[in-house]
Amino acid sequence: MRALVTALLLAPVPLAAQVIDDTPRIAVMSAFAPEWNVLQQGIEKAETHTINGNDFIAGTLEGKDVLLVLSGVSMVNAAMNTQIALDRFTVDRIVFSGIAGGVDPAYDIGDVIVPARWGEYLDAIMARETADGFEIPPWMSSAYPNLGMRFVRNQTVLREGLSEPESRFWFPVDPDMLGTAQEVAARVVLPDCAEDGSCLEATPEIVVGGNGVSGAAFVDNAELRTWALEAFEARVLDMESAAVAHVAYANDVPFIAFRSLSDLAGGGEGANEMETFMDLAATNSATVMRAFLAALD
Template identity: 50%
Template sequence: MALISAFEPEIAVLRNRLVNPKIHQIIGREFVAGELSGTPVLLFSSGVSMVNAAMTTQLALVHFDIEGIVVSGVAGGADPALSIGDIVVPTKWGQYMEMAFARQTDNGYDLPPFLSSDFPNFGMMHTLNIGVFEELSGQGKSRFWFPVDSNYLAAAKRAAKTVKLANTDVEGRELNHKPAVHIGGGGVTGTAFVDNKDFRKWAHSTFDARVLDMETGAIAQVAEANGVSFLAFRALSDLAGGESGDNQFDIFMSLAGGNLADLLETFLNELK
């Protein structure tokens, strides 16, 4: 099982829980093999951004015998019903910043005649399906959503019923609510860190997006291309511009890391 986080603060808690860790270095990337809850795992950081995530995931699939991928990390919340500290397990992932920037006309923002979008636009920004240009040239079929593995999702649902999430971090900072695990809805991935309430509202209403990040959609596409099972757990470190005050991305990172690790171990036990 490949366990992927974007960067070191997300991966630190899991690294400390590995049994019999063994480090592998491949073209400057570190991969740590070991056991977690009795399951053989390969733990590594994808790096922030879609390109790093796709590249590192494919690198792992080439060099190791991987049967499944689980992403674990923080992200921005898009669903106004959710709060910081909650963990989201979407049923599908899309890349919502695969876009055409349309020209402005008297009628608004118009795409060129050879392009179309299945989704409402955000100003000049029109989301395209992955592979739309290949489809136009007869080289494949475009799509937007990449679904998670049904068996992994079922195990996540069982784990969500039993895991106990903390609401206080190691420095004693306390959330004003008890975090919970939420299964369902969409997750969307793009190249921008989002801290804009209007864009957040558009993403939620357009894609049923509960969470926004910069890696998972790319990993989902790589997993499907390689025929490997996939799921993602994303803890809300901020509300992507929906907070009443400043962005809180860096405040509850350690709390999210511990809760994600607890949920991931519970998930692995349920998967057995």
């Protein structure tokens, strides 16, 4: 017994995460390699820090001190790496740049959408099927139309200053940064052709405002796309932004996301378009994001 107690006393005690860099920085995030590679173009004074096998690159971009963060694909990866960035660096704003699926038929591939708020639309109650249709337990509720057995539920959020957990679906982006994005959208012109010669039918536009939704699924389904439009008035859907918005909200850090449409999430006439226009969409999103960074105070 004495040997066991001695061993426990001598065992290393995990320390709280140490802040690596105390320079206030804008976290500039993307989900996966094609987006990440575009973001690294032009970064200066780069210094790479590896945490849990993931690289975090501190440097300057468009004259601003930034921290490039590869979130990884999916809600869990995005939330985890956002919180790591906030815990280990001095982050005062978060900007996400990447590709996404288009939901609103008013917009097309190559367009850059900058929603005013984000919701986690695939966090769900799987309802019981009865003779009268699908029914959720009586002590639960859903504020949005269901898709078959799937009913959407709110998130329970804790943050500094709340006396009890808050229930919410939408996570707003920062209004000041959204205003800057609106100013930038009026003067940035985006290309309509990829490097391989594939061209869009129309010159891409930049759309600021409206709703975006995120969930743990790659969507290539016309029925789900229609549901996302009708239930949430979503313009765009992806697999990370709402998770980052959730973490930013819980930490009281301003957030905004720029998402360029690489495909129509199952709304196109043929096969999914992402592989054809992924690079063009990633470049368009990064182009708008860089102009936004340059315009920030």
